[in-house]
Amino acid sequence: MMASLNLSAQAPMNVPSVIDVAGVKLKLNAEAKRDVEETLDLLVRSQYHFQLKADRSNLYMHFVEEILRKEGIPEDFKYLAIQEGEFISDAVSTSNAVGFWQFKKASAQELGVRVDNVVDERKHIIASTIGATKYFKRSNFVFDNWVLSLQSYLQGLTGTQRSASDKLYGAKTMNITGKSHWYIKKFIAHKLAFQDFVGDGRKNPNIQLADYEGKGKTLRQVSKEVKVDYDELKRFNKWLNQSKIPDDKSYKVIYPIKGDRQPIAQKQQNPSTKQTSSKPKTQASRKTPKKRNTFSLGKADTGIKPLEGNVGVYPQVTGNIDAAYQPKQVKMNNIWAIKARPNETLQTLSSRTGVSTTKLKRFNDLGQRRIQGDRYYYLKNKKTKGRVHYHVVLPGETLWSIAQDYGIRLKKLRQKNRMKTNEALKVGRVLWLRFIRPEKTPIEYSNVKVERQEESAEDRLISEVSLAKQLTEGRKLPKDEAPKPVNESKSEPEEIEVFNKPKLRRPLVNSATDTVITHYVKKKETFFAISGQYKVEIDDILFWNNLKLEDGLTVGQPLKLLVPKVIEPEPKVEEIIHTVKKGETLWSISKLYEVDLEDLKKWNNKLNNELSLGEKLKILKQ
Template sequence: MKFLQFTLLSFFFLMLCTHSLLAQIPQVPAQLEFADLTVKITPQAQREIQLDVDAQYRNPTYFKVKQDRINLYMPIVERELKSLGVPEDLKYLVIQESGLIPDAVSTSNAVGFWQFKQGTAEEVGLRVDAQVDDRKNIATSSRGAALYLRKHNSSLDNWMTALVSYQMGLGGAKAYFGNQYSGKKVIEVDRNTHWYFKKFLAHKIAFENQIGMFVSNRQLVEMKVQGPVTLATLSKRLGVSEEHLREYNKWAGNGKVPAGTFTVFYIKAGSLPMEPAISKSEDTPQKTPVYTAAEKNSPVYKQANSYPRISGNTTNANQPNQITVNELDGVLAAKSTSPDKFSEEIGLKEKKFLRLNDMNSDERIETGKYYYTEKKKTSAEVENHLVLPGETLWSISQKYGVRLASLKSKNRIRKDADLKAGMLLNLREPRKRGEAIPIIPIAQPAPQTRTVIATTAPGQMVPEPQPEKPSVNKPERITHTVAQGETLFAISRKYGVSVENLKSWNSIGSQNIISVGQKLVILKP
């Protein structure tokens, strides 16, 4: 009897949710605005488009899943379209193309968020090879789509025909539409209007009032990293699983970020089982303690730069069994190298060395840093550490000779994104559940006004490059001979030019065909 009651209640609840969703299905209006156009829709076309709108809402569960993806990715799509002067309304096209599934593949072998074929992807500067597939990267693929649409609109002079050209190509759109819509600002949609545009309008109407509505508290975070580095290594730094990073970085072939600077995506909050760095009591909210300027002269503030403590034969610190680091056997790195070479030099097995220092095999040994050859402790000699700008959980654990897992556990903090300058971390006693981490306001370093060349270790965050003033130098004319295995994309990257320019300079068609031994003209800026 109880089971029957539960089943009936579940059924009524499901019906109530379904009815609630169906009750809010938007209706197709007789007129709407799209990009810079006024779109008038005939009654027959309204009914036709309404069927597609209704289809989006037919399955409430699937609709919510899609809505969640839209709210996750759409801020990045909007940003990339805006940066290239493409109307924001075009963002609904990515929903139509892939449902925002990063590795979606069509029957014609179009791939990714914006469903690019390889040749078209390379035309707009996307990288497609065994290591990187930019079509599965929401930022780069959206930028490529914006370039593609902007180029077609400049030729067709109408955003409706430019949008349809996304499905049939520029040549196809010119043949289909001719010049009848060029420069027009009022469009009438009727039974004869191209199906692709009517399908787009259905997606715009279905989702334009849903974007930004609460579905979950997940937030997509972008972090620039310097490769080569594996997603397994990054997952450790970010406090998420490797599977999590693979899910949101399907552009990275084989779970590896290759050499160069790339953006990695991960979820900051929501479905991840994590606790905030600064917790609040469930009963009464706590204010984060703030220390005054006078307290900055306390020993805990001054000790930040007094570790690690080195003793022993410091003249031979780069040799094993010569020094101790925080009373643990250690060694100084005399040069930057890989962990396997360094561990061989100091007479340790690589796996043991990595385990002792909470490292992964693809991380670099840095010149002037101290590394442990003995197991680190679970607690430090001192009670607290004041977090300074630029520090990470790993660097703090190395500074005091404390295991990384112990440091995270004591402070209920799991990743560097939750670490803030001025935090007073516990190094001995675990922090109580709900206890706020105190923060001492400290001065941030003043920005440098001189130009410097910075090197970044693999896996570390990379600062945003500052825009340079445009050069007025005359382009240098270079002749490149195509070698075996080269592609237009590889050649464009080699000389720092776009695939589109490379094709234009050499009259290469849309199939991107080049042959071994072919001479290509390159105008290098």
């Protein structure tokens, strides 16, 4: 294993009834404690993956801690970086949020984080963390409550103002219940899981990351100066979209150092100035984590996927799972259920269970759906509400599959979320499972990270060092946890360096297609809001009006903008419901409506080309 933290399976930990988060005392009732406890269990379920995430966090955490201290942000916010981007520099979500702190382009630009064809500072640990601190300070100015500021990082300032009671502004004590926002409870779980293993000087003795001033240099020049392989340097500096580092301000190049090697000193640096990175401490001098009870890290994988943004693992199947194909052997979410055999039909399932086909269809909201082999089906009525409060929709999920996973009646799930029968379900949507979403509470979306197709730079470095250490010590890792060795033997031609010209700003002049207008800033309007309203870049707004982000905006302030003379309305999309007839296939239906086959499958959340007679298909036509 990666021996930097020396984790071991211990007795399960009881979540405390009171916990301090960023200077606010949080009092958790029994339901909130259970929610946090189940999320904690998810985080530490695999010792290997918990270890990997902790090692990855410790690579970068000294950068984050230093910036938080400098900017006056509570140190607890460092755990939010684990919760958001998991310390993967180029992490991307389904909503196109990018980097360590999961910024969308416009929100990053509004916080002074540069995003263009030359640089994307969302992937830079120092620049993106400074941007995040600007947001925290701005929101805490409104709430005077760091926990609400944390919540607004997901909901936005306006969203949190709508959902949070005015009594909590400035509060130093908060009651956390089952109804409290899931994002806060998820944060508490992250703090409890990692507080004894991440940060506060803890580093892997074999590897760490340092920074080097690269202003005006090429990445290849920096590679020679810090004595790090050029390709490896590129992997840790994906924020740079070209070979040369701009010279308009300071740009720190991040580079790995291994073993006992000293970070590279720079001549222009004042020797009395505190280094961001220092020589790795020896094993003896490293701070020893406090001993405490932790959740068991050695649990076997159940084969049921964790649900991002939720607490616990669902569906929860209990009983004699080895005999799950037989009736009265297992329960799913505490409701009698059975596992369908391969090639099972509604009729054969009814015959085996003694439950009529009519009841099976009602218990499982089947409608025209066919039975799927190796899937669990209920033999009694599902509940009217979920055991937990929220679920974040993942790719490939449908409202029916979510209702099945949580044992909720499909009709009730729609009602709780004020959804129409034919309303499309978007990835990242936060679904309410226990109560009806209040009419004044807007639909909320969370970032769902896109599954990676290749190993991240951070995990690759940890794997390489871990593998080398194991080989040196003559030990072998378990097959399911052994890092894959990287084949560096294949020599490749030296890459041609790329030098991009910065994107030119459009001049503020009338043209055949665009016209100059004056927009007067309204109360509470931001650069982000104006950018979205007129579909222009924040950088363009600043350029046209000779402004800086730090100047801010005032009510009534005139802004010159270049906008299209006629703003094209969004094309109207007609939704058609097609009932599958005998002999029809997905391909024939796609040709009938002149739509792409893959689009047809996506609209209906289909993973294969199977159809059933009478099945309802959604077709979107412009």
